[in-house]
Amino acid sequence: MAPKTNGIGIQVEDMRICVVMVGLPARGKSYIAQKAQRYLKWLSIPAKTFNVGNYRRNDAPQPSADFFDTNNAEGERKRRAAAEAAVADMLQWFKNGGVVGILDATNSTKERRKWVIDILEKKAIDVIFVESKCDDEDLIMANIRDVKTTSPDYKGQDPEEAAQDFRNRIRNYEKVYKSINADGDEDDLTYLKIMNVGKQVIINRIRDYLQSRIVYYLMNLHIRPRSVWLSRHGESMLNLEGRIGGDAGLSTRGEEYARKLPELVLESVGSDRPLTVWTSTLKRTIATARHLPKHYNQLQWKALDELDAGVCDGMTYQEIADMYPEDFQARDEDKYNYRYRGGESYRDVVIRLEPIIMELERSEDILIISHQAVIRCIYAYFMQKTQEESPWVPVPLHTLMKLTPRAYGTEVQTYKANIKAVSTWRGKGSTAKHEDPSPEGGV
Amino acid sequence: MDTLLTAEIAANAPRYRRKSSTFIDGIHDVSEDPSNMAPAQLYSTMSGRLFHSGRIAIVMVGLPARGKTHICVSMARYLQWLGVKTRIFHLGDYRRATVGEGGQVPQDYFYPNASPASVMLRQKILKKCREDIYGWLNHENGQVAIYDAVNPTASGRRSLAKEFAKHDVQTLFIESFVDDEEILKENARNVKISSPDVGFHGMDPDEAANRYLQRIQTKIPVFETMQEEELNYIKMINAGQAFFYNNVSFNYLSHRIVFYLTNLHIKSRTTFFVRAGTATEEDSYKADAPLSEAGKAYAVKMTETLIKHREQERQAVIDGGGRDLPLRPLSVWTSTRLRTIQTGEPLKEQGYKVRQRSQMSQINPGVCEKLSERAIRSLYSEEVEKHELDPYHHRYPRAESYHDLAVRLEPIILELEREQNDLLIIAHESVLRVLYAYLMHCSTRDIPKLKFPRDEIIEIIPAAYQNEAKRIHIPGLDPNMIPGSPEDIRIPVQSPVSGPLSPLVGPSSPEPGEIILSVRPPEKVINTAKEMVADKVADED
Numbered sequence: 001m002a003p004k005t006n007g008i009g010i011q012v013e014d015m016r017i018c019v020v021m022v023g024l025p026a027r028g029k030s031y032i033a034q035k036a037q038r039y040l041k042w043l044s045i046p047a048k049t050f051n052v053g054n055y056r057r058n059d060a061p062q063p064s065a066d067f068f069d070t071n072n073a074e075g076e077r078k079r080r081a082a083a084e085a086a087v088a089d090m091l092q093w094f095k096n097g098g099v100v101g102i103l104d105a106t107n108s109t110k111e112r113r114k115w116v117i118d119i120l121e122k123k124a125i126d127v128i129f130v131e132s133k134c135d136d137e138d139l140i141m142a143n144i145r146d147v148k149t150t151s152p153d154y155k156g157q158d159p160e161e162a163a164q165d166f167r168n169r170i171r172n173y174e175k176v177y178k179s180i181n182a183d184g185d186e187d188d189l190t191y192l193k194i195m196n197v198g199k200q201v202i203i204n205r206i207r208d209y210l211q212s213r214i215v216y217y218l219m220n221l222h223i224r225p226r227s228v229w230l231s232r233h234g235e236s237m238l239n240l241e242g243r244i245g246g247d248a249g250l251s252t253r254g255e256e257y258a259r260k261l262p263e264l265v266l267e268s269v270g271s272d273r274p275l276t277v278w279t280s281t282l283k284r285t286i287a288t289a290r291h292l293p294k295h296y297n298q299l300q301w302k303a304l305d306e307l308d309a310g311v312c313d314g315m316t317y318q319e320i321a322d323m324y325p326e327d328f329q330a331r332d333e334d335k336y337n338y339r340y341r342g343g344e345s346y347r348d349v350v351i352r353l354e355p356i357i358m359e360l361e362r363s364e365d366i367l368i369i370s371h372q373a374v375i376r377c378i379y380a381y382f383m384q385k386t387q388e389e390s391p392w393v394p395v396p397l398h399t400l401m402k403l404t405p406r407a408y409g410t411e412v413q414t415y416k417a418n419i420k421a422v423s424t425w426r427g428k429g430s431t432a433k434h435e436d437p438s439p440e441g442g443v
Numbered sequence: 444m445d446t447l448l449t450a451e452i453a454a455n456a457p458r459y460r461r462k463s464s465t466f467i468d469g470i471h472d473v474s475e476d477p478s479n480m481a482p483a484q485l486y487s488t489m490s491g492r493l494f495h496s497g498r499i500a501i502v503m504v505g506l507p508a509r510g511k512t513h514i515c516v517s518m519a520r521y522l523q524w525l526g527v528k529t530r531i532f533h534l535g536d537y538r539r540a541t542v543g544e545g546g547q548v549p550q551d552y553f554y555p556n557a558s559p560a561s562v563m564l565r566q567k568i569l570k571k572c573r574e575d576i577y578g579w580l581n582h583e584n585g586q587v588a589i590y591d592a593v594n595p596t597a598s599g600r601r602s603l604a605k606e607f608a609k610h611d612v613q614t615l616f617i618e619s620f621v622d623d624e625e626i627l628k629e630n631a632r633n634v635k636i637s638s639p640d641v642g643f644h645g646m647d648p649d650e651a652a653n654r655y656l657q658r659i660q661t662k663i664p665v666f667e668t669m670q671e672e673e674l675n676y677i678k679m680i681n682a683g684q685a686f687f688y689n690n691v692s693f694n695y696l697s698h699r700i701v702f703y704l705t706n707l708h709i710k711s712r713t714t715f716f717v718r719a720g721t722a723t724e725e726d727s728y729k730a731d732a733p734l735s736e737a738g739k740a741y742a743v744k745m746t747e748t749l750i751k752h753r754e755q756e757r758q759a760v761i762d763g764g765g766r767d768l769p770l771r772p773l774s775v776w777t778s779t780r781l782r783t784i785q786t787g788e789p790l791k792e793q794g795y796k797v798r799q800r801s802q803m804s805q806i807n808p809g810v811c812e813k814l815s816e817r818a819i820r821s822l823y824s825e826e827v828e829k830h831e832l833d834p835y836h837h838r839y840p841r842a843e844s845y846h847d848l849a850v851r852l853e854p855i856i857l858e859l860e861r862e863q864n865d866l867l868i869i870a871h872e873s874v875l876r877v878l879y880a881y882l883m884h885c886s887t888r889d890i891p892k893l894k895f896p897r898d899e900i901i902e903i904i905p906a907a908y909q910n911e912a913k914r915i916h917i918p919g920l921d922p923n924m925i926p927g928s929p930e931d932i933r934i935p936v937q938s939p940v941s942g943p944l945s946p947l948v949g950p951s952s953p954e955p956g957e958i959i960l961s962v963r964p965p966e967k968v969i970n971t972a973k974e975m976v977a978d979k980v981a982d983e984d
Contacts, residue, residue: 187685198690199689199690200687200688200689200690201686201687201688201690201701202685202686202687202688203685203686203687203688203701203705204684204685204686205684205685206683206705208861209706209857209858209861212702212705212706212857212861215702215705216698216701216702216705219698219701219702220698247840281838302838302843302844302847302850303850303851308807310729311729341729341730341731343729347801348801351801351802352802352851354854355850355853362698
């Protein structure tokens with residue numbers, strides 16, 4: 001269990017972690033797994049969820065509750081086979097460079113947990129168990145109605161019957177369920193146990209910074225309904241000239257957008273409940289937020305400033321292509337990692353945005369007014385866009401986006417201000433000028 | 444008599460201590476300037492309180508030798524860094540002030556069935572300490588008061604929480620619970636019995652540790668670990684091996700504290716700071732130039748000096764009768780800037796693990812790049828004026844302020860706390876200033892002026908009550924590359940009134956004509972003021 005050292009230093013880069021979910025069905029395990037995966041991938045840490053239920057479904061697409069009875073030998077065998085298949089795939093994935101694998105299953109017995117550890121530790125993979133424990137019957141039934149009755153297991157069935165069947169399925173698990181270290185003989189495991197949606201938490205034997213980061217992130221999650229609104233600043237004077245970066249004021253049309261924004265926000269929020277507004281420290285975002293209602297709290301964050309284009313700041317794409325032709329091409333080949341000379345890459349932007357994401361997770365309704373690259377990165381977090389996709393996502397000017405997190409993903413609504421603006425989007429490998437994004441482009 | 448007593452308590456209370464200089468860890472000092480913002484403070488509010496968290500009392504729980512002081516001090520360091528106005532109130536300071544120098548509390552002072560006289564004394568001391576806590580929270584815009592005492596009984600803790608609630612103060616208990624014999628003995632050995640005051644001098648260390656632990660048992664016979672369901676508490680078990688977190692009312696700040704505590708450990712290790720070597724294009728930030736020939740020579744000499752120093756330190760421990768332990772492993776962190784990576788090359792070639800951290804890139808000079816001070820003054824005269832008013836928070840157009848830098852360095856700070864190996868940080872002077880300021884608790888007014896001459900390796904050694912700094916001379920360097928910061932951004936900084944500020948005392952660079960080949964012995968600068976150190980090690984709260 002000791003950190004792997006080579007006598008000179010801890011080999012942080014070689015760390016591989018398996019997050020093993022533990023808990024009865026309908027305790028929000030998949031929600032937690034999905035959030036953790038999204039967060040880690042966004043930080044460029046290769047992460048993947050292996051959902052044992054999906055493997056089992058191949059074998060038993062629509063089982064009834066007795067399938068999950070521990071006395072049902074056939075069911076037991078099939079469920080065991082599903083777990084084995086999921087773990088085998090995960091090991092293969094680790095071999096190909098995976099760093100954090102998430103095993104999403106009930107893992108509700110000591111034997112099953114021991115089985116998982118034995119396999120993973122042989123491969124020098126650290127295991128952290130994340131248990132969600134909940135005794136609140138109302139919360140459980142709410143979760144069942146909300147999520148489980150729409151599960152593929154119950155496709156085409158009456159929701160109320162499905163909910164009852166699911167409740168019975170849980171009872172079969174309850175018969176054998178053993179919370180982590182309930183008997184005091186699992187104390188050497190690394191685990192996070194969240195009880196009754198965070199009322200009590202146990203953290204045991206965290207062994208590295210990445211694990212502590214995952215734990216901190218999971219503790220900041222909340223399940224109160226909320227939305228995040230994203231907008232770029234209004235069209236700027238430099239946008240008109242096709243220049244990137246800089247710190248210019250708004251154009252006439254940009255001003256028009258700033259005046260229209262309060263109306264757009266009100267339409268989207270649907271009431272006059274106040275939002276908290278976060279802008280960058282650059283003139284164009286502050287000016288865009290200027291006309292929002294006085295009772296909205298406004299904060300400026302340096303971390304929300306536009307990607308720093310270094311020597312290319314204030315240039316047009318044509319000028320960049322002329323002066324730094326190799327750089328221009330290199331950026332197209334790997335836009336996410338390309339760091340402008342003396343400036344930043346998208347990867348750098350994501351790292352500096354991390355505290356913002358943590359704040360966002362714990363906050364409620366927030367409106368962010370920022371810049372193209374920064375909005376792309378935040379959008380990528382919520383929509384789980386890959387590094388290949390995220391730097392190319394079109395985020396048009398004069399458009400408000402509303403993101404609402406749901407159990408299995410994020411819902412997006414867009415509100416166009418219908419105020420003309422130049423396009424600031426350029427396709428991969430295209431000529432050095434801004435163009436209109438193709439309609440299937442995204443946002 | 445009462446007036447006299449109060450004055451005496453006041454004189455000894457931590458709240459009256461003032462910051463003396465940047466080379467002493469300022470964690471226990473009180474800022475004189477209420478408008479002074481903390482290094483990584485994200486925003487300020489009218490009330491001075493952050494994170495919508497209101498006023499909080501963090502109440503420590505635990506017997507002596509459980510590392511409470513270390514936890515208090517580290518937590519205060521982190522919270523103050525974030526801008527949360529935090530102050531520690533050690534009940535022991537008040538007790539000592541009351542019983543006077545050399546005085547003893549009655550034998551039954553901690554007993555549940557103490558005599559009326561002892562109970563009265565106890566309550567007098569408690570009252571004074573709490574009055575100071577309320578004074579801090581209500582009249583000095585304090586947000587977090589850390590109350591460092593044993594707080595051994597559930598009933599005592601319940602009434603404490605009730606009392607704080609009456610004053611509209613939220614209570615968060617942090618218990619340090621240790622049942623691992625090894626950790627207990629280690630704590631007793633390290634912190635307590637090394638002090639001559641305690642009366643174990645010259646005794647076999649294991650025997651002394653046992654005697655000390657027994658003494659605690661006799662003095663404080665009743666201790667109930669926390670189980671109060673209705674209270675907010677964090678129980679830190681066996682120095683961070685496990686945490687139990689009872690969350691009655693959701694609060695961001697307490698999550699943040701748990702996150703910090705999960706990265707804290709109590710093993711002793713040192714941190715070294717060095718500058719990067721000089722580069723071929725010193726003036727340009729954007730060029731990200733490689734090391735010059737002189738820069739490469741510097742990297743080699745720095746590496747030799749560091750390795751030799753570590754070996755000597757180890758030998759000194761063995762010669763002093765210490766155990767012959769192998770050298771702690773050394774990790775090296777650089778930024779992603781070429782000159783820092785290349786400065787780490789000689790260490791990498793010798794097999795040391797070198798990690799690049801993009802957050803550790805130097806401060807961005809924005810429009811000031813390549814401009815002379817005169818040019819900046821004429822081109823941006825208004826900005827210069829603003830800058831001189833607040834060099835820490837002001838940012839030139841397109842530039843980063845020191846505050847921006849501190850915010851971006853926060854993950855590095857947590858990893859720094861977690862790191863168990865000795866650690867060498869190779870970075871630009873601006874980054875060293877901010878990291879040094881965290882470990883030595885410098886004020887934001889001093890941070891932009893801290894100097895890190897190239898001919899010195901700074902070593903920071905952690906201790907429970909405060910950190911210590913040491914500087915190690917790198918001999919044989921070209922005098923041109925030592926002083927100032929040729930690669931620094933030419934942002935005009937008002938020169939401090941009292942001469943250049945080095946984080947450490949003594950000449951920071953050789954005088955002209957001085958023979959630079961001479962080897963200066965490592966210099967250790969610690970604060971030996973009696974009331975600050977000697978008193979603490981015998982502390983039994």
